[in-house]
Amino acid sequence: GTRLRRIYNNDGSESGACGNGMRCVASQMFAGTDQQGLTFETRAGLLNCWRGPADGLFTVDMGEPKFGWQDIPLAEEFRDTRGIELQIGPIDAPILHTPSVVSMGNPHAIFWVDDIDAYDLGRFGPLLENHPIFPERANITLAHIVDRQHITMRTWERGAGLTKACGSAACATAVAAARLKRTDRVVEMTLPGGRLTIEWRESDGHVLMTGGAEFEFEGRFDPSLFAASLDSNPA
Numbered sequence: 364g365t366r367l368r369r370i371y372n373n374d375g376s377e378s379g380a381c382g383n384g385m386r387c388v389a390s391q392m393f394a395g396t397d398q399q400g401l402t403f404e405t406r407a408g409l410l411n412c413w414r415g416p417a418d419g420l421f422t423v424d425m426g427e428p429k430f431g432w433q434d435i436p437l438a439e440e441f442r443d444t445r446g447i448e449l450q451i452g453p454i455d456a457p458i459l460h461t462p463s464v465v466s467m468g469n470p471h472a473i474f475w476v477d478d479i480d481a482y483d484l485g486r487f488g489p490l491l492e493n494h495p496i497f498p499e500r501a502n503i504t505l506a507h508i509v510d511r512q513h514i515t516m517r518t519w520e521r522g523a524g525l526t527k528a529c530g531s532a533a534c535a536t537a538v539a540a541a542r543l544k545r546t547d548r549v550v551e552m553t554l555p556g557g558r559l560t561i562e563w564r565e566s567d568g569h570v571l572m573t574g575g576a577e578f579e580f581e582g583r584f585d586p587s588l589f590a591a592s593l594d595s596n597p598a
Contacts, residue, residue, distance in 0.1 A: 429466040463539035471535035488519025527556030537561035
């Protein structure tokens with residue numbers, strides 16, 4: 364079946380796509396049933412999720428990435444978004460520079476580094492997220508390509524800050540590395556919160572993300588909050 368979902372960040376802003384969130388919701392909806400698949404309706408479009416390939420794992424079809432500067436979006440034209448002119452630090456010795464940019468239904472900038480822990484992402488993340496080149500802000504990732512099948516990464520998530528896992532950022536990073544021909548189309552991503560397998564499917568260009576469901580916390584909303592939301596956002 365199809366479920367209408369709206370995904371919100373910590374700061375109250377709405378997220379276009381959240382692969383980790385969808386895996387968590389799917390795990391709850393699959394629990395105690397023999398249901399194998401779900402379709403989520405999100406701001407990023409219809410996204411399918413299914414059980415497997417092993418127990419406790421879920422795969423989400425995150426759709427097709429977009430690379431056009433207007434699709435990401437950027438504030439000015441860059442014909443080649445595999446690496447754009449953006450840097451932090453001195454002009455002659457920038458600390459971070461030339462990120463790849465990708466849209467997975469939300470904007471991502473990936474900086475390629477030798478050591479993802481050598482930078483204060485908590486300091487640089489907010490500056491880059493809110494840089495004028497990103498009119499809708501951006502998710503900021505530091506990524507290191509270990510080999511053609513393995514990438515390590517950390518992400519400053521738009522509207523959420525430092526995060527243990529950002530599924531859409533893992534997808535964007537895998538795609539960006541493959542575009543640079545530095546990795547294969549199936550890669551294992553190591554994030555602070557665990558591992559994901561990303562496949563940029565050659566047959567249709569869709570990105571498939573496979574991983575477990577990790578819950579940060581559980582809680583309950585006052586039902587009146589939903590009623591207020593529906594009143595202000597009529598269907």
